[in-house]
Amino acid sequence: MSGITLRIDKGESPVFTEIMSLLQAFPELKECKKHYSIKLTEEDIFRFQKELERIMQLLPQLSDKEWFDIPAYGTDEWANWMIDLHRKNM
Numbered sequence: 001m002s003g004i005t006l007r008i009d010k011g012e013s014p015v016f017t018e019i020m021s022l023l024q025a026f027p028e029l030k031e032c033k034k035h036y037s038i039k040l041t042e043e044d045i046f047r048f049q050k051e052l053e054r055i056m057q058l059l060p061q062l063s064d065k066e067w068f069d070i071p072a073y074g075t076d077e078w079a080n081w082m083i084d085l086h087r088k089n090m
Helices: 014-023 042-047 049-061 076-088
Strands: 003-009 035-041
Touching: 003 014, 003 042, 014 035, 014 049, 035 042, 042 049
Parallel strands: none
Antiparallel strands: 003 035
C-alpha cells in the first residue's frame, strides 16, 4: 500500500492557521519541533480529498519565513540548523 507524507513547517500566518484547521481532520497528525507531519494512506487521500485540495491551494501562499525558517546567523540555533541541514544532504 502506498501513500504520501505531508509536512508543514510551523508558522503564524492566517494561511498556516487555516491549513492547520484542515489538518485536524486527519488521523495521526504528529507535532515535531519545527513542523507538523502526517502520513496518509491511499484510503486517506480519497477520504480527505476536499481537505487535501484546499491545503494544496494554500501552500503557495505561505510566507517565506514559513517556507524557509533559517535562524539568525552565528547563533547556537543557526549552528544546529546547519548541522541538521548537512545530515539531510548526506
